[in-house]
Amino acid sequence: MRRGPRSVPKKAPSVTDTLVALPSAVRTVFDTVQARNPHEPEFQQAVHEVLDSIVPVLERHPEFVSGGIVERLVEPERQIMFRVPWVDDQGTLQVDRGFRVQFSSVLGPYKGGLRFHPTVNLSIIKFLGFEQIFKNALTGQGIGGAKGGSDFDPHGRSDGEIMRFCQSFMNELYRHLGEHTDVPAGDIGVGAREIGYLFGQYRKITNRHESGMFTGKGVQWGGAEVRTEATGYGAVFFVQNMLAVHGQQLAGRRVGVSGSGNVAIYAIDKVHQLGGIPVTASDSSGYVVDDAGIDVGLLRQVKEIERGRIAEYAARRASARFVEGARPWEVPMDVALPSATQNELDELDASALIGNGVRAVAEGANMPSTPGAVAAFRESGVLFGPGKAANAGGVATSALEMSQNAARQRWTFADSEEKLRSIMSDVHDAAFAASERYDRPGDYVVGANAAGFTRVAHAMLAQGVI
Secondary structure: OOOOOOOOOOOOOOHHHHOOOOOHHHHHHHHHHHHHOOOOHHHHHHHHHHHHHOHHHHHHOHHHHHOOHHHHHOOOOEEEEEEEEEEOOOOOEEEEEEEEEEEEOOOOOEEEEEEEOOOOOHHHHHHHHHHHHHHHHHHOOOOOEEEEEEOOOOOOOOHHHHHHHHHHHHHHHHHHOEOOOEEEEOEOOEOHHHHHHHHHHHHHHHOOOOHHHOOOOOHHHOOOOOOOOHHHHHHHHHHHHHHHHOOOOOOOOEEEEOOOOHHHHHHHHHHHHOOOEEOEEEEOOEEEEEOOOOOHHHHHHHHHHOOOOOHHHHHOOOOEEEEEOOOHHHOOOOEEEOOOOOOOEOHHHHHHHHHOOOOEEEOOOOOOEOHHHHHHHHHHOOEEEOHHHHOOHHHHHHHHHHHHHHHOOOOOHHHHHHHHHHHHHHHHHHHHHHHHHOOOOOOHHHHHHHHHHHHHHHHHHHHOOO
């Protein structure tokens, strides 16, 4: 029997397939980025968002165009890739890949975290590093932009395996670091344990105790109070500022949070403190909704201590239920804080949130909303705080840790939190003022990108073609 032609399933469109056409002023730059980085969709997406936002800045500052600022910014100053060989507990040799992309040092030493996760690749590190340029500029702390990491998966590994991996990773990376050169921190998969092993190996190799060359350290040996809480707290401070400038408040509002890691847990914690009602948390298996308000102590027990799945929270909490294989954006909420990972909230999720009356969205993670979702929020009038502004609290507090290390000082938790609150207020005000200056009042995407870009661009012009 003759068979008909075999049908080929259609490939689902990628995020970059949905990007809108850019204005002619920046289209050539983006075409070059695509041609030079053809298999890096996350990086292309991050560049597209910035280019789309800064057109009015370029129109008012022709010196940025003639000085080739944009063309230079989209190319990292340095990209480092290396192998990381190590031996597991069974005596088997393992080889992972390490990265450090140093994007811009025009405002200060490179600053950005290290991510250990099996999804890590060059595109993700470059997107994170590119975002870091503008995020760090917005803090006003005198730090440049970088990011790094590895496709090493720390999940299920013993302390000994993680130590050996971190030592091998640092055996190569150390030569590119230093308190006046490049100062890493933690990110997904890199917490106080990993930072301890990394810093210890750096100190051993260099025979120098440069406390300020790594942030996120333990408080007992040079770390800063509030650093652990900073990204989550900072996102909540930012959304509090967004609401306040529009005559609204956080107290009494239902707040949805995605994720159940460091950022999500401390965002939930701060929402409680400010009188809001955090109703969701999630992981890769699904989400929980708790109309009584997420119990932070129980969530930390399940996720940080037991390293369990989010379903275990609902099993121990009568007011909570677990929804498998779904994301929390279908739950009615007044404020949404996507705090898990990139592109976790798409256009359909945004439509569900808008339909349920969401008033404000602030990104606790890096680029967690797809371009379609961002467009939907902006077109509907929802207050939207992009990650480079809303989640700047982590790196801002890292810069405070660097200052304390340089002066051999320690600040109290209350002092550090107040400094963080002030910085996040300044970040908000800078983004809001820029949105008005460039005739897009209340558009924090334009405002954050314009404010950060302008600070970097002026410094680049002043320092010449380098």
